[in-house]
Amino acid sequence: MKTIIKTGVLAAAAAVLAAGLAAPALARDLTVVSWGGNYQDGQREIYFKPYAEKTGKPVLDESWDGGIGVLQSKVKAGAPNWDAVQVEAEELALGCSDGLFEKIDWDKMGGKDRFLDSAVNDCGVGAIVWSTAIAYDGDKIAEGPNSWADFWNVEKFPGKRGLRKGPKYTLEFALMADGVSKDEVYDVLSTDEGVERAFKKLDELKPHIVWWESGAQPLQFLASGEVAMTSAYNGRITGINRTEGKNFKVVWPGSIYAVDSWVVLKDAENKDAAQDFIAFASQPENQAKLPEYVAYGLPVKEAAAKVPADLAKDLPTEPANMPEAISLNTDFWIDNSETLTQRFNAWLAQ
Amino acid sequence: MRRRRSFLLPGGEKVAEGRMRGPALCPTARAREPLLAEFIRFDRITKFYGPLCVVENLDLGIGKGEFVSLLGPSGSGKTTLLMMLAGFEQPTSGTILVDGQAVNDVPTHKRDMGVVFQSYALFPHMTVGENIAFPLEMRGLGKAEIADRVTRALDMVQLSAMRERRPAQLSGGQQQRVALARALVFEPRVVLMDEPLGALDKQLREQMQLDIRDLHRRLGLTIVFVTHDQSEALTMSDRVAVFNKGKIEQIGTPRQVYDEPATRFVAEFIGETNLIEGVVARISGGEAAVRLASGAEIVSAVSGGVAEGATVYLSVRPERIELAEARNAAHNCLETEVTDSVYQGDHLRVELAAGSHPLIAKLGRRSREFEPGTKVFAAFSAGDCRVIAPPDGQRQAAAS
Amino acid sequence: MSARASRTGRSLFLLAPLLLFLAGFFVWPLFSMMSQAVSDTAVLRLLPQSAEVLAGWDRKSPPTPEMQTALIADLKAVEDTQALGDMVRRLNSARSGFRTLMSKTTSALSDEADPPADLVSIDKRWERPEFWLAIADALSPLTDRNLLAAVDLGRNADGEIEHLPADQSVNRVILVRTFWISALVTFACIAIGYPYAIIAASLSGWKRDVMLAAVLLPLWTSLLVRTAAWFILLQEQGLINDVLQMLGLTSGPVQLIFNRTGVVIAMTHVLLPFMVLPIYSVLITIPKNLMPAAASLGAHPLRAFLRVLLPLSLRGVAAGSLLVFISAIGYYITPALIGGPGDQMISSIIAFYAIGSANWGMAGALGVVLLAATLVLYSVYARLSADEPGRR
Numbered sequence A: 001m002k003t004i005i006k007t008g009v010l011a012a013a014a015a016v017l018a019a020g021l022a023a024p025a026l027a028r029d030l031t032v033v034s035w036g037g038n039y040q041d042g043q044r045e046i047y048f049k050p051y052a053e054k055t056g057k058p059v060l061d062e063s064w065d066g067g068i069g070v071l072q073s074k075v076k077a078g079a080p081n082w083d084a085v086q087v088e089a090e091e092l093a094l095g096c097s098d099g100l101f102e103k104i105d106w107d108k109m110g111g112k113d114r115f116l117d118s119a120v121n122d123c124g125v126g127a128i129v130w131s132t133a134i135a136y137d138g139d140k141i142a143e144g145p146n147s148w149a150d151f152w153n154v155e156k157f158p159g160k161r162g163l164r165k166g167p168k169y170t171l172e173f174a175l176m177a178d179g180v181s182k183d184e185v186y187d188v189l190s191t192d193e194g195v196e197r198a199f200k201k202l203d204e205l206k207p208h209i210v211w212w213e214s215g216a217q218p219l220q221f222l223a224s225g226e227v228a229m230t231s232a233y234n235g236r237i238t239g240i241n242r243t244e245g246k247n248f249k250v251v252w253p254g255s256i257y258a259v260d261s262w263v264v265l266k267d268a269e270n271k272d273a274a275q276d277f278i279a280f281a282s283q284p285e286n287q288a289k290l291p292e293y294v295a296y297g298l299p300v301k302e303a304a305a306k307v308p309a310d311l312a313k314d315l316p317t318e319p320a321n322m323p324e325a326i327s328l329n330t331d332f333w334i335d336n337s338e339t340l341t342q343r344f345n346a347w348l349a350q
Numbered sequence B: 001m002r003r004r005r006s007f008l009l010p011g012g013e014k015v016a017e018g019r020m021r022g023p024a025l026c027p028t029a030r031a032r033e034p035l036l037a038e039f040i041r042f043d044r045i046t047k048f049y050g051p052l053c054v055v056e057n058l059d060l061g062i063g064k065g066e067f068v069s070l071l072g073p074s075g076s077g078k079t080t081l082l083m084m085l086a087g088f089e090q091p092t093s094g095t096i097l098v099d100g101q102a103v104n105d106v107p108t109h110k111r112d113m114g115v116v117f118q119s120y121a122l123f124p125h126m127t128v129g130e131n132i133a134f135p136l137e138m139r140g141l142g143k144a145e146i147a148d149r150v151t152r153a154l155d156m157v158q159l160s161a162m163r164e165r166r167p168a169q170l171s172g173g174q175q176q177r178v179a180l181a182r183a184l185v186f187e188p189r190v191v192l193m194d195e196p197l198g199a200l201d202k203q204l205r206e207q208m209q210l211d212i213r214d215l216h217r218r219l220g221l222t223i224v225f226v227t228h229d230q231s232e233a234l235t236m237s238d239r240v241a242v243f244n245k246g247k248i249e250q251i252g253t254p255r256q257v258y259d260e261p262a263t264r265f266v267a268e269f270i271g272e273t274n275l276i277e278g279v280v281a282r283i284s285g286g287e288a289a290v291r292l293a294s295g296a297e298i299v300s301a302v303s304g305g306v307a308e309g310a311t312v313y314l315s316v317r318p319e320r321i322e323l324a325e326a327r328n329a330a331h332n333c334l335e336t337e338v339t340d341s342v343y344q345g346d347h348l349r350v351e352l353a354a355g356s357h358p359l360i361a362k363l364g365r366r367s368r369e370f371e372p373g374t375k376v377f378a379a380f381s382a383g384d385c386r387v388i389a390p391p392d393g394q395r396q397a398a399a400s
Numbered sequence C: 001m002s003a004r005a006s007r008t009g010r011s012l013f014l015l016a017p018l019l020l021f022l023a024g025f026f027v028w029p030l031f032s033m034m035s036q037a038v039s040d041t042a043v044l045r046l047l048p049q050s051a052e053v054l055a056g057w058d059r060k061s062p063p064t065p066e067m068q069t070a071l072i073a074d075l076k077a078v079e080d081t082q083a084l085g086d087m088v089r090r091l092n093s094a095r096s097g098f099r100t101l102m103s104k105t106t107s108a109l110s111d112e113a114d115p116p117a118d119l120v121s122i123d124k125r126w127e128r129p130e131f132w133l134a135i136a137d138a139l140s141p142l143t144d145r146n147l148l149a150a151v152d153l154g155r156n157a158d159g160e161i162e163h164l165p166a167d168q169s170v171n172r173v174i175l176v177r178t179f180w181i182s183a184l185v186t187f188a189c190i191a192i193g194y195p196y197a198i199i200a201a202s203l204s205g206w207k208r209d210v211m212l213a214a215v216l217l218p219l220w221t222s223l224l225v226r227t228a229a230w231f232i233l234l235q236e237q238g239l240i241n242d243v244l245q246m247l248g249l250t251s252g253p254v255q256l257i258f259n260r261t262g263v264v265i266a267m268t269h270v271l272l273p274f275m276v277l278p279i280y281s282v283l284i285t286i287p288k289n290l291m292p293a294a295a296s297l298g299a300h301p302l303r304a305f306l307r308v309l310l311p312l313s314l315r316g317v318a319a320g321s322l323l324v325f326i327s328a329i330g331y332y333i334t335p336a337l338i339g340g341p342g343d344q345m346i347s348s349i350i351a352f353y354a355i356g357s358a359n360w361g362m363a364g365a366l367g368v369v370l371l372a373a374t375l376v377l378y379s380v381y382a383r384l385s386a387d388e389p390g391r392r
């Protein structure tokens, strides 16, 4: 309901603009949009402020919660009020094929070779590599879980489990818990039987699951003892350990990593400045400072090499953390997200 | 004066006479005995709102079937007294007795008193009929009897045609009559009315005054009626209690409070009057000679409570003054000069100056005109003039 | 005559801002929501040739070469990538897999050096009739597909309306649940808000101000903060459970969060002002002397309340209930964060379609269904309150 009203308002605003009732807008400052929280606080220190100082022009930063619909309505209404936006891999793929983003000038970025392969896209420049993994409180469970099978094992590890409310990640985790090897997860999930199998496995755990929706929730649950273990974003886990002195552990085997990218909205007023900003944020000396603020992997290879070892050990890109992890299959999810969400909601309501 | 007082209702004569002898002229006097067998008594009632004393150590008796008005300026505590009688407010101290029983602890809904509010307080979501039936339903009467009594009540206030209407569809006067019918239909022991006519225009007001007085006579109701309109109080009541700052200044028949104001406040509040300051020179045989500042001496009726040598006021109603060209030996006579005269339809209002002292006279419509500057004599008989004793403190000061 | 016309003109001019506002913020969004729900031109617009050829297809057999040629020609003619995106989204929502299939196909078609012979040689999926059926079904400019799907219905291969399979049928359950939760919250708000408003209206001065401020307070903090606060209070080791156990009312912790109880508590808190304020505003317009009048007429306080105050304040209760109920229907953040899996409300589904997958058709259709259901309830309310004696 809310969003419908929002689009209506956007449309109405567009109509007013079209009718020429509004005075020509003043030039808008470069507007950069990211995911908020302490991640964006870090970005502000190492990207936004230094870039504003360098260019002598202010940089506005806003935060959002994702959603291709948000970007689509901004671009379709014309003259979007955001320039550079950090998006998830699915939004990158959808938006790029729908023409919502400007093409990236890779020469400006210093060439594709400087980046990890998965961070290179026609419409986007990788910004971070982040991971969804099992988290548990090392102070409460000495011998922690090592796999999704352990996560499902409520006899060995009594207590509730936190999972994100939605099919993405959840179905992959269920299959891994059911013994599907990490390399076959998406092959199995692409079949009807595989989907069936994942939901069957979820049935087993259903009474023990506490569903979370926003990234701060799982750690809140863990801290309050509401759950014994939960899926969570790795950056958040390391963050709470640093700021609140917790001893939450990240279980890297079976974690799923994905790349978030910078994109430039189609026909944005400051689209050139936005590309310059992205290039600035992709310079190794700038990017290398990020892990001090939040434990996300760096897609610029030179930057990753500069990260000191004590910080690097918490990053999804750290070689020791990689072997048992899998990469999120964006193609699978852009094809199946709607059907599986519907199915997931039906399963949830049962 | 005394002859005129005999116009009173038969029952009133005795009390009125008694008033002349007792310490009635003392301004803080206890309330006078009611006309009829006493039914309601306020016994040393005091009411505080926080630090504010609204009613102060008040005594008042009201007889069965009597119509008593509480008259006074705004804020003098009339409503408060009525609210305490109805049970909406508790006195801070003192006892209220109804029919010999203390009712302080009796909740409103058991006091059996009909209340007519200034703003009528009709229930907007009920029809006229339902409004009037409400007190009967609360008493658990049968349907048929309720219908019957509602019909009679509506007939009484001549609103039978309005039975199915909502209050909002009635004129102010009609609403007023509904409120009256509703307060009377259950035949309460007492009817309390708080400025019920305040919102009506003059004509309707006068009509309703007569209607209410008529109902009072026919049904033998005991009515306590609050108003700050003196002519309304005088028109309707058996007795009028004049309030000032939480106290009763004077209580008596309309004629008493008008013709024999006990205090300066009463004299000024009820009607218009001329107040002339002077010192009592002699008292003999119910008459006092009062010497004015100008040296003139005026003979006035007097009743107890005044000593020779006291500084007093003389009250002379403007309509009792006659203007004459020559000095009249039979009357009190002051030499004056006309300063202004205004024709006001039913009378001629002449402003005079007796030396430096202003006087007002109201002359009959047929009187001749007076040019400003004309020298005339203002004449009035001793019986048309009252000596008003000074308040306690001043009286002693004057006596010493 | 002309004077009157000019007066009409002037009043129209004065009304213009209001009319523009209504049109811009009320009529237009509603209209666009409804039209989104039924319009279905995304595919037809881009595939005119295929539309002609597909009209002659029997909907069962594998695709003919003409069908493939027509589609190739259509796709090659597309220039607007955003329109292409809309088409792909529409097709993918009917048939999962179209996304990758289409991007594979369009990039193969743009390869000038090595033009593909036909579609099947690009991807085997083009052999399967289901994908062609999805296209064929998307070629009429108006559709009831979204509206049907919003109430768990769909058309089968023969075009008859039937229930969607159980694993796709969730909207009805969630819709009913949404109304039920909203009703519970409304009742809870009445139960707390009505006495609260009566007490507030009977007080004066600072006491009344404090009571009103206390109930308005939730409006001054963000929804997220309020919800987080409720999490802290309601959780197993939370304040409320601690107090309950300390008082010995319960032996173990009571599950107050991640279930219906928690949702109702938190939503009641958030929506209480919308109940208290209308009731309060009606109560203070009721003349102060009606209750004393009833008492003087012999009514016991309870009867006076039932016969006088209650009927007169019912209008406020009805208005408050309507406000609370309709606001509650639109909630999804609180149920999502405090509720359990069985407390998802319809707005979160709408939000998923609108924000998460930009499927405005489905979002619009669910919005229309919600609106229709709400209007039905409103008409019931209007009927009831028209009969209600408190109204003049």
Ligand SMILES: Nc1ncnc2c1ncn2[C@@H]1O[C@H](COP(=O)(O)OP(=O)(O)OP(=O)(O)O)[C@@H](O)[C@H]1O
Pocket: B049, B052, B054, B072, B073, B074, B075, B076, B077, B078, B079, B080, B081, B228
């Ligand atoms: N509830 C109350 N709280 C505090 N003070 C009050 C209250 N009700 C009345 N008063 C005060 O008590 C005094 C007497 O009020 P009351 O209503 O009895 O006057 P009144 O003689 O009826 O005046 P009016 O002719 O204006 O109606 C006033 O000063 C008024 O301000």
Ligand SMILES: [Mg+2]
Pocket: B078, B079, B080, B194
């Ligand atoms: Mg009053």
